[in-house]
Amino acid sequence: MLxxxxxxxxxxxxxxxLLEQTGARYDAVRMDFASNAQRSPEFLRLNPKGxxxxxxxxxxxxxxxxxxxxxxxxxxxxxGLAPLDDPFALAEAQAFNSYLCSTVHVAHAHGRRASRWAxxxxxxxxxxxxxxxxxxxxxxxxxxxxxxxxxxxxxxxGLCDPYLFTIAGxxxxxxxxxxxxxxxxxxxxxxxxxxxxQKVMLDHA
Amino acid sequence: MLxxxxxxxxxxxxxxxLLEQTGARYDAVRMDFASNAQRSPEFLRLNPKGxxxxxxxxxxxxxxxxxxxxxxxxxxxxxGLAPLDDPFALAEAQAFNSYLCSTVHVAHAHGRRASRWAxxxxxxxxxxxxxxxxxxxxxxxxxxxxxxxxxxxxxxxGLCDPYLFTIAGxxxxxxxxxxxxxxxxxxxxxxxxxxxxQKVMLDHA
Numbered sequence: 001m002l003x004x005x006x007x008x009x010x011x012x013x014x015x016x017x018l019l020e021q022t023g024a025r026y027d028a029v030r031m032d033f034a035s036n037a038q039r040s041p042e043f044l045r046l047n048p049k050g051x052x053x054x055x056x057x058x059x060x061x062x063x064x065x066x067x068x069x070x071x072x073x074x075x076x077x078x079x080g081l082a083p084l085d086d087p088f089a090l091a092e093a094q095a096f097n098s099y100l101c102s103t104v105h106v107a108h109a110h111g112r113r114a115s116r117w118a119x120x121x122x123x124x125x126x127x128x129x130x131x132x133x134x135x136x137x138x139x140x141x142x143x144x145x146x147x148x149x150x151x152x153x154x155x156x157x158g159l160c161d162p163y164l165f166t167i168a169g170x171x172x173x174x175x176x177x178x179x180x181x182x183x184x185x186x187x188x189x190x191x192x193x194x195x196x197x198q199k200v201m202l203d204h205a
Numbered sequence: 206m207l208x209x210x211x212x213x214x215x216x217x218x219x220x221x222x223l224l225e226q227t228g229a230r231y232d233a234v235r236m237d238f239a240s241n242a243q244r245s246p247e248f249l250r251l252n253p254k255g256x257x258x259x260x261x262x263x264x265x266x267x268x269x270x271x272x273x274x275x276x277x278x279x280x281x282x283x284x285g286l287a288p289l290d291d292p293f294a295l296a297e298a299q300a301f302n303s304y305l306c307s308t309v310h311v312a313h314a315h316g317r318r319a320s321r322w323a324x325x326x327x328x329x330x331x332x333x334x335x336x337x338x339x340x341x342x343x344x345x346x347x348x349x350x351x352x353x354x355x356x357x358x359x360x361x362x363g364l365c366d367p368y369l370f371t372i373a374g375x376x377x378x379x380x381x382x383x384x385x386x387x388x389x390x391x392x393x394x395x396x397x398x399x400x401x402x403q404k405v406m407l408d409h410a
Binding site for chain 1: 253254262264265267268269270271272273275276279280292293295296297299300303304307310311312315321322323324325327328331332334335336339346350
């Protein structure tokens, strides 16, 4: 059985939603980041990076959202969550998720986690100040160039949707008005209407 | 036919090496980042992100290193560059590449590209100052926790190897002594001995 380690307010929400949508049996273990549970020796033995999502499988541990999302799609193909027989379409979806992890999530992290990249308080404050502008630029690109609708990659719901939903959910906290991005805002409402999303959101409250 | 747009000194080297190793016919178009060719209207029509690697296929344009690497492996399965029939092993490889793009490449970018995340010269200098420490911490984790040897994922060469080779190639420039990481250093020598790597490196000189 699969066990997902997650924390509320993190990108683990994306993997949690997709896991629920595979229909598989799984355990979800909520971690308390406020008490730094992700730095405990027990958890670091599981995932030396000290991050979530961390997915424990019978074969071993998997990390990193884009890898976990594709793994779930491939392990439960009957759920139809990725274009597994079309390498080009799959690569388009992977490129979208890769942009989210390497650019958008990184832009967001310069808010609360700016101390990763500089020690001086003034530098941290400067990164925090610029963060909303960078998040808005990322979502301009998503809204006008990348999002197809009604789902991220077009007609078919899949592995990009819970990930965009997760990161778009950070916009208010990041001082960006989601109303500037009508397609992204409508996608969020579409996601919120899904029973699997409603069920998982209760665990992340 | 595939066309790869690349620039010297960038992560496009990873896709270039793997493309060469597929045995496919392709064109490689070198771009001049010094003249900001990646911001030209022509190139932005191809890739609105203004980045490389950008891979033009008969079906359309692909971006983002992890997506391009997997696409090449799936499109040329006879080259044996990924464990395509084993979702868990593939996810482990994807997790490695995802860590490179979202954490290690990002750490590196706080050197020359720190102005992405703050405007004040003092803040940019503070990020540049901390960058070598962050790069070293990333490579500690790779050396001691992630790298299996002789190739990244163990006995079989594949889609993680040219990507690690590319980013490890930035260590000297980032003021980190690769001798601190003997497995990574030996991997670099192993890579340099491959004919495909020697051929592609000439294009990136």
